[in-house]
Every structure is written in structure tokens, then in C-alpha cells.
Amino acid sequence: xxxxxxxxxxxxxxxxxxxxxxxxxxxxxxxxxxxxxxxxxxxxxxxxxxxxxxxxxxxxxxxxxxxxxxxxxxxxxxxxxxxxxxxxxxxxxxxxxxxxxxxxxxxxxxxxxxxxxxxxxxxxxxxxxxxxxxxxxxxxxxxxxxxxxxxxxxxxxxxxxxxxxxxxxxxxxxxxxxxxxxxxxxxxxxxxxxxxxxxxxxxxxxxxxxxxxxxxxxxxxxxxxxxxxxxxxxxxxxxxxxxxxxxxxxxxxxxxxxxxxxxxxxxxxxxxxxxxxxxxxxxxxxxxxxxxxxxxxxxxxxxxxxxxxxxxxxxxxxxxxxxx
Amino acid sequence: xxxxxxxxxxxxxxxxxxxxxxxxxxxxxxxxxxxxxxxxxxxxxxxxxxxxxxxxxxxxxxxxxxxxxxxxxxxxxxxxxxxxxxxxxxxxxxxxxxxxxxxxxxxxxxxxxxxxxxxxxxxxxxxxxxxxxxxxxxxxxxxxxxxxxxxxxxxxxxxxxxxxxxxxxxxxxxxxxxxxxxxxxxxxxxxxxxxxxxxxxxxxxxxxxxxxxxxxxxxxxxxxxxxxxxxxxxxxxxxxxxxxxxxxxxxxxxxxxxxxxxxxxxxxxxxxxxxxxxxxxxxxxxxxxxxxxxxxxxxxxxxxxxxxxxxxxxxxxxxxxxxxxxxxxxxxxxxxxxxxxxxxxxxxxxxxxxxxxxxxxxxxxxxxxxxxxxxxxxxxxxxxxxxxxxxxxx
Numbered sequence: 001x002x003x004x005x006x007x008x009x010x011x012x013x014x015x016x017x018x019x020x021x022x023x024x025x026x027x028x029x030x031x032x033x034x035x036x037x038x039x040x041x042x043x044x045x046x047x048x049x050x051x052x053x054x055x056x057x058x059x060x061x062x063x064x065x066x067x068x069x070x071x072x073x074x075x076x077x078x079x080x081x082x083x084x085x086x087x088x089x090x091x092x093x094x095x096x097x098x099x100x101x102x103x104x105x106x107x108x109x110x111x112x113x114x115x116x117x118x119x120x121x122x123x124x125x126x127x128x129x130x131x132x133x134x135x136x137x138x139x140x141x142x143x144x145x146x147x148x149x150x151x152x153x154x155x156x157x158x159x160x161x162x163x164x165x166x167x168x169x170x171x172x173x174x175x176x177x178x179x180x181x182x183x184x185x186x187x188x189x190x191x192x193x194x195x196x197x198x199x200x201x202x203x204x205x206x207x208x209x210x211x212x213x214x215x216x217x218x219x220x221x222x223x224x225x226x227x228x229x230x231x232x233x234x235x236x237x238x239x240x241x242x243x244x245x246x247x248x249x250x251x252x253x254x255x256x257x258x259x260x261x262x263x264x265x266x267x268x269x270x271x272x273x274x275x276x277x278x279x280x281x282x283x284x285x286x287x288x289x290x291x292x293x294x295x296x297x298x299x300x301x302x303x304x305x306x307x308x309x310x311x312x313x314x315x316x317x318x319x320x321x322x323x324x
Numbered sequence: 325x326x327x328x329x330x331x332x333x334x335x336x337x338x339x340x341x342x343x344x345x346x347x348x349x350x351x352x353x354x355x356x357x358x359x360x361x362x363x364x365x366x367x368x369x370x371x372x373x374x375x376x377x378x379x380x381x382x383x384x385x386x387x388x389x390x391x392x393x394x395x396x397x398x399x400x401x402x403x404x405x406x407x408x409x410x411x412x413x414x415x416x417x418x419x420x421x422x423x424x425x426x427x428x429x430x431x432x433x434x435x436x437x438x439x440x441x442x443x444x445x446x447x448x449x450x451x452x453x454x455x456x457x458x459x460x461x462x463x464x465x466x467x468x469x470x471x472x473x474x475x476x477x478x479x480x481x482x483x484x485x486x487x488x489x490x491x492x493x494x495x496x497x498x499x500x501x502x503x504x505x506x507x508x509x510x511x512x513x514x515x516x517x518x519x520x521x522x523x524x525x526x527x528x529x530x531x532x533x534x535x536x537x538x539x540x541x542x543x544x545x546x547x548x549x550x551x552x553x554x555x556x557x558x559x560x561x562x563x564x565x566x567x568x569x570x571x572x573x574x575x576x577x578x579x580x581x582x583x584x585x586x587x588x589x590x591x592x593x594x595x596x597x598x599x600x601x602x603x604x605x606x607x608x609x610x611x612x613x614x615x616x617x618x619x620x621x622x623x624x625x626x627x628x629x630x631x632x633x634x635x636x637x638x639x640x641x642x643x644x645x646x647x648x649x650x651x652x653x654x655x656x657x658x659x660x661x662x663x664x665x666x667x668x669x670x671x672x673x674x675x676x677x678x679x680x681x682x683x684x685x686x687x688x689x690x691x692x693x694x695x696x697x698x699x700x701x702x703x704x705x706x707x708x709x710x711x712x713x714x715x716x717x718x
Contacts, residue, residue: 080572086453087475096435099514111515112578112705115424116454116475121706124572130589133572133708134483137475139455145472152490179446216462216471280453312459 006151006209007322009160010071010196012064013288014039015276016189021067026292032277037190039063046126053109054122055090057168060192061119062126065162068196069127077196078158079132080120081149083142083165085280087116090170119166132158140307143193143284144214144315150197151212164194165281184309185248189277193284195291201322207294210302210318218314222258225306228316234302236262241293242269243286244306247278255308273309283307283315290319298324325597326566326718327489330549330559333404333503334657335397336542336644337371340383341404346661349669350689354643356526356538362508363433368517369526370508371540371645373397386464392427392451395460397543397650398505402461405501405545411466415498415553418470420488421458421545422480422504424649427451429507457505470497474649478611478704479570480504481652482712485546486568492550499553503545503653512648513539519578527614527646528673529639530623530685537613540645544653546660563660566697566715567598573707579617584625586709591629591699594711598697605635605713606695607668609655610685611703612639613646618703623681636693638671638685652702652710659698659714666695 013019016032020040037060042051045063054062061082069077095110112118117135124133132153136145143165150163168190177188197209211232215224229235242264246255259269276285283305290303298321307315334341337355338348348355356371373380380396381387384403398421411417430448437444451457458473470491474483481504488502516522516539523536549559571593573586580587595602611622619639626634640658647654662668671685697715 085455095515096432096511097439099511100432100436100439105520106514106518108515108518111511111518114515115477115705117477117704117706117708118577120476121572121577121708124574124707125577128574130572130574130586132570133476133706134487134570135474135476137454137473138458138471139453141472142455149487152494152496155494156490176446176449180450214470214472216459217468 004155006154007198007201007205008195008207008209008291009198009202009205010068011288011291012067013193013285014060014064015191015285017275023292024296026289027296029275031274032187032189055088055113055168056190057088057166058113058119058122061164061166062122064164064192064194065123068162068194072196072202074160076127076129077131077160077162079153079161080123080129081134081146081161081163082120083136083146083281084116084119085137085139085142085167087137088114088118089168093170093172140280140310140313141214141315143281144212144317147212148214151209154197154199160196160198162194162196164192165284166192167279167281169279183248184278186273187277189279191276191279191282191285193288195287205322207291207319208322210320212317215314217312221308221314224314225316232318237264239264239302239304240268240300241303242306243272243290243303244269245273245282245309246271247309282309287317287319294321325493326564327492327548328554328561329546329563329565329660330561331405331407331547332657332660333401334544334654335373335400336647336654337373337540338643342657349643349658352670352672352689354672356645364510368513369538371538372508373541390447390450391460392457393429393507394423394426394457394505397507397541398457398461399464401503401543402465402501402545405547406465409557412556415556416469417467418491418497418500419458419462419465419467420472420474420484420500420502421461422474422484422649422653423454423457423506424475424477424480425506425509425512426454426457428509428511432510476704476708477706478648478651479702479708479710480649482702482710483570484653485565485656485712486570486710488548489565489568492548499547499549501545501547503543504650505543506541506648506650508539508541521615523614526673527642529612529614529641529671530619530678530683531674532676532678534614534616534619536615537641537646540647542644542647542650542654544650544657546656563663564715564718565712566600567594567713569593569597570710573709575707578705580621580703582621584621584628586707587622587625587703588628590709590711591625591701594713598713600697600713600715602630603633605697605699606693607662607698608635608637609659609698609700610637610639611701612641614641620678620680622701622703623678623683627681634683636668636686638669640669642672655700656712659700662698663695663714663716666693667691668693
């Protein structure tokens with residue numbers, strides 16, 4: 001069966017790097033510094049009344065979504081699909097706290113905004129969009145699952161899908177991870193990345209999604225990788241770059257040696273966690289990073305995103321440059 | 325474009341199996357009562373599954389302490405739906421579950437001790453994330469080709485069923501267990517109370533005096549199979565999923581639009597997809613939560629789509645309570661049972677129709693009507709509206 005082409009017609013990211021509205025951001029990136037998320041002036045994207053009540057994750061998601069539509073000039077996407085590993089933590093934490101400490105009538109706003117689908121709901125509200133609206137939550141593969149859903153919709157005949165992912169860091173997360181002995185080797189951060197994926201390429205479209213596969217309980221990631229590349233008629237050494245997520249330094253050496261053995265220059269392999277930090281849907285940042293790299297250098301024909309942020313899960317996404 | 329349903333499983337306040345749920349539905353026996361199993365001493369009315377976590381683990385033969393009630397309920401229903409089916413490396417088998425609370429029941433225990441600095445057990449949080457709820461079920465079932473979780477509040481279960489059907493039709497999977505699971509939690513009880521839509525009396529869907537919902541808990545799964553899987557399993561088709569649609573209301577984060585915009589789109593598009601004419605729908609299993617807002621908006625949507633010829637309809641929420649992400653899946657199982665057994669369930673606690681819309685649901689069990697096609701609605705927070713159409717024919 002002839003494979004469909006899925007063009008990335010817009011991309012937008014808010015992260016701890018200067019990414020929002022900055023094409024070419026990949027040129028000058030240094031390792032992520034934890035404290036500050038670099039945010040735009042949200043008032044340009046969100047009504048002031050709404051903005052006051054919105055948590056970090058909602059602000060990031062709505063701003064990135066609106067930026068994507070502005071880039072494509074679309075009024076409405078056919079569908080809005082989001083992925084989130086941990087959802088709206090700020091409001092969940094807030095309402096849990098209220099519910100356990102306050103007697104009597106509780107303020108409902110935090111509860112209302114605590115459900116995972118608040119992001120997609122707020123985006124549909126802010127656009128007045130009545131299309132398909134979905135939220136995937138499969139920890140470190142939440143974004144890949146959202147992307148697969150978007151590609152399915154294009155196969156079913158839809159034309160423009162707004163798809164993205166976000167997660168937010170809250171204080172208690174650092175405490176919890178240290179108690180649980182989770183040391184990812186990079187700072188815990190927040191981030192949101194949204195995309196418009198379209199059937200037809202637009203003006204200035206530089207990249208497309210060739211394939212995306214979330215793998216549960218990945219026992220032999222290298223075998224899965226080889227099979228994934230074979231399905232796309234590629235070998236490891238055909239890759240222009242591998243953008244990967246491997247936490248800490250434990251397995252990193254293992255993967256690097258595999259890629260070196262396959263003949264890949266270590267300079268072509270980048271651990272994206274060093275750029276965006278650690279959050280469950282960081283692979284969405286990696287996709288925008290890949291698109292941005294291609295926008296600066298069209299000779300990057302095949303970029304693989306290898307998401308092994310959590311060792312039980314493996315996300316594989318192949319991004320290809322589009323002929324100018 | 326229909327997809328075969330070959331098996332079902334359910335656990336809810338009205339029973340631990342399909343047979344027990346069916347019996348309660350026939351007998352008009354509600355499972356709603358005062359909180360008994362949840363660690364919460366307040367006298368609220370809830371639809372609890374009548375078992376402690378220890379009982380559930382005993383039934384499932386599990387001894388792990390780190391498993392959320394959401395996973396326990398989900399596994400219980402998934403095992404019933406899976407039945408005697410065998411894993412096979414030639415068949416791509418997936419599982420899609422829906423949940424809104426995930427492991428919140430365990431997280432609350434942690435958080436209470438955390439706030440009082442009473443030696444909190446951080447490992448309880450390992451089951452917090454919704455994805456882990458499904459992974460736990462998948463591990464126990466040995467399913468690994470596709471494992472995913474959807475969380476679109478009260479429409480989640482219906483969305484899991486819809487996504488499974490699409491993956492089968494697009495030949496991404498050969499068979500898939502689809503459904504949802506949600507355990508009761510203090511978090512959601514307090515949440516709906518904070519919105520002042522939690523009824524301290526029995527919920528009364530579609531009644532003029534309705535004043536809110538009673539929360540419930542439970543899980544349900546359906547096995548969807550494609551042709552290749554059927555050829556291998558030899559399973560009999562018990563019902564078809566014929567139509568589905570998902571639409572956004574885009575009106576308010578929690579309230580539904582008075583014109584029922586999203587609901588009308590979801591119902592209308594699901595019918596269109598099924599190719600079944602509105603007048604051929606034998607029964608509507610309504611979302612009918614018992615809140616002022618939902619039931620009015622849903623009534624308006626039914627009128628928008630069906631005009632003056634509204635099919636027999638009822639909400640089964642007064643049996644089970646509102647089970648949030650599991651609701652769409654549990655009610656899908658009830659819809660399949662309605663078709664299999666020629667039943668229309670009573671809408672318990674109904675007395676007088678809503679003044680604005682004047683619709684009267686079915687109030688006593690109907691047993692002598694052939695049920696060929698059923699519409700099931702699931703509407704949720706965030707304006708997430710989904711409808712499914714089930715039929716006895718492809």
C-alpha cells in the first residue's frame with residue numbers, strides 16, 4: 001500500500017529555551033538551565049480574564065496552538081489532539097490540597113481545570129472549534145499516540161490536524177522523584193509543542209512525518225529500531241541525525257556505541273533531554289527541534305527521534321525533509 | 325464500515341459480571357448507596373463496586389500492594405471480556421483503556437500523610453499516572469502490540485471504543501480490547517460537590533426535580549475483532565459497532581451548551597457514519613447524568629436530531645452512578661445487552677418530564693420489543709461529546 005505523506009505545516013514550542021516564534025532556534029542552543037521557562041506575552045494569545053485562571057500547562061498549550069494556526073493561516077483545524085503524560089498537575093495538586101484541608105464548600109476552578117482534557121478543551125473553546133477532540137495519556141509515549149491518531153485522521157480523509165503535547169513541572173515533583181530514587185541526569189522541566197499536520201504541503205513547509213510508532217514494553221529497542229527503519233526502506237547509516245532521549249548516563253553509552261558501530265558520526269547523535277530537560281512529552285520538543293534543524297539545512301533528509309526516556313517505552317518517529 | 329464485537333466484560337455497582345449486571349438491570353435494582361468501601365466517612369450516595377481492594381485482589385489472584393483500584397476494576401472487566409481467547413504472534417492485539425482518575429485513589433492516601441508529614445509512602449504515587457493504569461492491565465493480560473490510554477473526562481470510554489474501531493478498520497490491529505475504568509475517589513466526589521452538581525438524594529435523570537449526579541465506579545471492556553482475527557478465533561459476533569462520532573461543544577469548560585451543539589453533532593455524525601436512519605434506532609442509552617445542565621442539553625440535542633419521533637430512551641446512571649471515564653464503556657456493554665436480549669432498561673427515579681423539553685424516558689423494563697440498533701451517548705467536561713451506534717447487523 002502506498003504510504004500517505006503527512007506534512008508538518010506549522011510548529012510551535014514553549015520551553016526553557018528561546019524557542020517560541022524563533023525559526024532557527026536550533027542553531028544556537030546550549031544545555032538547558034532549569035529555573036526559567038521562556039514564555040511569550042500570553043495576552044497576545046489569550047483573553048486576560050481566562051489567562052488569570054489558567055495554569056502553566058494551559059497557557060503554554062493554548063499559545064502554541066494559536067501560533068500554529070497563525071503560521072498556517074487556517075481558521076479551524078479539522079481536529080484537535082493532545083498528549084500529556086501527567087496532565088494538569090498544578091490544578092490537580094491545588095484541588096487535592098483544598099479537598100483534604102478545607103471543610104465545607106470548595107472553590108471549583110482547580111477541579112474544573114484538573115482533568116487531562118482541559119488543554120484540548122480550552123483550545124477548542126478559544127477557537128470555537130467543533131471538530132474531533134481527543135486527549136491521549138500514555139506517560140512518555142503520550143505524544144506519539146496523539147501523533148498516530150492525527151495520522152489516522154489524515155488517512156481517513158481529514159486535511160489539517162492540530163496535534164501537540166505538554167507537561168508542566170510543579171515543586172512536589174522534584175521531591176517525589178528524589179524520594180523514588182529517579183535521577184534522570186537532566187533537570188525536570190515543563191514544555192509544550194504543537195504542530196499542524198496536513199495532507200498538502202503549504203508555503204514554507206520543510207518537513208514531513210514519514211512514520212511514527214509507539215512501542216509498549218520494548219524489550220529489544222535496537223531490534224525494534226531496525227525493523228522500523230526497514231519498514232521505511234532505511235538503514236541506520238542512512239540517517240542524517242538521531243535525536244534521542246535516554247535518561248542519566250546509564251544506557252546512553254550503550255546506544256551511542258550501537259550508533260557508532262552502524263557508522264554514524266557521534267556529532268549526528270544528540271540527546272535532546274540536554275536541550276529541553278525532562279518531562280513525559282519531551283519527544284514533542286524533539287519533533288520541533290528536528291523541523292527547525294531541517295529548516296536550516298535541507299540536506300538533512302532523515303532525522304530519527306528515538307524516545308527511550310522511560311526504558312519500558314520506546315517512541316520512534318521518522319522526520320524527512322521536503323524538497324523545496 | 326462496522327466492526328465486530330465478539331465479547332464483553334463489566335464490573336459496576338450492580339454486579340461483578342455481565343450476567344450479574346444484566347440481572348440487576350432486569351430487576352430494576354440500583355447499586356447506589358452510602359459510602360462503604362472508600363476511606364471517607366461522609367454519608368454521600370455513591371455507586372460503589374461492592375468489594376474492598378483486598379477482596380478484588382483476592383478475586384484476581386494478585387498480591388501486589390501497589391496497584392490502584394482503577395487497575396483492579398479494569399483488570400476484572402478486561403479478563404471477562406478476553407475470556408478464553410489466546411495470544412498469538414500472528415495477530416496484532418491491542419488494549420485501549422480510558423480513565424479520568426488513574427491511580428488517584430492511591431495518591432490521595434499518600435497526599436493525606438504528606439500534608440500532615442505522617443511518614444508518607446512515596447511509592448503509592450507509582451500508580452498515579454493514568455497510563456500506568458492501562459499498562460498494569462496490559463501486563464497482566466500479556467497484551468503489548470498497542471497499549472494506550474485516553475482521558476477525555478466523561479466521554480473517555482466511548483472514545484476508547486471509537487479509536488479501537490478505527491485502528492481495526494485501518495488495519496493497524498487485528499483485535500483490540502477497548503473500554504475504561506475509574507475508581508471512586510475523594511477527589512472527584514469533592515470536585516463534583518464543589519460544582520454543586522452532586523445530589524444528596526438519588527439521582528433523577530431527565531426528571532424536572534433533578535439536582536445532580538451520584539458518582540459511581542466500575543469498568544467495562546469489549547473485544548473488537550477484524551476478519552483475520554475472527555478467522556483465527558472462530559468467535560461469534562454478538563453485536564456490531566456501526567457508527568461513531570466525536571465533536572467538541574466549544575461552549576464552556578464544564579457546562580454543556582443550552583442548544584446542545586456538540587451533542588447534536590456527535591449524535592448526528594454517528595448516525596450518518598452508521599448508515600442507519602434515525603427512525604431505525606430502537607433505543608437510546610442516554611448520557612443522562614441527572615444534572616440540570618446535561619439532561620436539558622441532551623434532551624434538546626435528541627429533539628434536534630430526531631424531531632418529534634424520539635426513540636425509546638433511558639439513562640442507566642441511577643443504577644450504576646456516574647462512572648466517569650468508565651461510563652461510555654459500561655453503557656456500551658448495556659447497549660450490546662439490550663440488543664442481545666431485546667430489552668429497554670427503565671430510567672429509575674423519574675416522575676415528571678423537564679418543563680422545557682417535555683421528554684419522558686422509559687420507566688419500566690420493556691421486554692417484548694425487538695432491538696436492532698442502539699445509540700449510546702457520552703458527554704463530558706471540556707465539551708467532549710461522543711456517540712456510538714450499535715446494531716444487530718453489519
